[in-house]
Amino acid sequence: xxxxxxxxxxxxxxxxxxxxxxxxxxxxxxxxxxxxxxxxxxxxxxxxxxxxxxxxxxxxxxxxxxxxxxxxxxxxxxxxxxxxxxxxxxxxxxxxxxxxxxxxxxxxxxxxxxxxxxxxxxxxxxxxxxxxxxxxxxxxx
Ligand code: CMP
Numbered sequence: 001x002x003x004x005x006x007x008x009x010x011x012x013x014x015x016x017x018x019x020x021x022x023x024x025x026x027x028x029x030x031x032x033x034x035x036x037x038x039x040x041x042x043x044x045x046x047x048x049x050x051x052x053x054x055x056x057x058x059x060x061x062x063x064x065x066x067x068x069x070x071x072x073x074x075x076x077x078x079x080x081x082x083x084x085x086x087x088x089x090x091x092x093x094x095x096x097x098x099x100x101x102x103x104x105x106x107x108x109x110x111x112x113x114x115x116x117x118x119x120x121x122x123x124x125x126x127x128x129x130x131x132x133x134x135x136x137x138x139x140x141x
Contacts, residue, residue, distance in 0.1 A: 004082040005035070005138070006119045007128035012070035013113035015039075020073055023116060026103050027077055030089050036138045037075040042068050050131060059112065066112055074132045078141070083125055086118040 010023050024034065042050070047067040054060050077086055091102025095114055098105035108114040119125035129138075 001080040005078045006083045006086050006125045008075050008077050009117035010073040013109050014115040032077040032079040033141050035076050035078045036133050039071050039073045041071045090116050090118050
């Protein structure tokens, strides 16, 4: 087991539904600690850059539109195996395939408006954390 950090986003659909606290409760319930957080409205340039890896996908344009449609909350989660722990608690990308009791099964609207984002591996976690936060923004708990 290793202490890790991962980048998480509460997406516009979940912010609009006023369930930020319910989602934070899911993170904290599985032992993840929020060590940095901020609400922000992504610009088109930021959303395009964050999802650059998906640029060739047919849903890229809609994804950028959606992620800029309202504010998001970005946070760094810390804990043992934080990357996989967060992915387990989020559930599958498509809420119809997500395990019961996961965030996406309980709160997501669709494969696009799927409530949360979480880094998918250690390198992605590092670059996604750096995308939103300076080292000084991350607090020791
Ligand atoms: P996320 O974990 O943020 O990573 C990429 C995002 O693209 C994903 O969550 C979904 O919001 C979105 N996405 C993935 N597949 C599709 C799809 N088939 N149609 C629309 N959006 C998708």
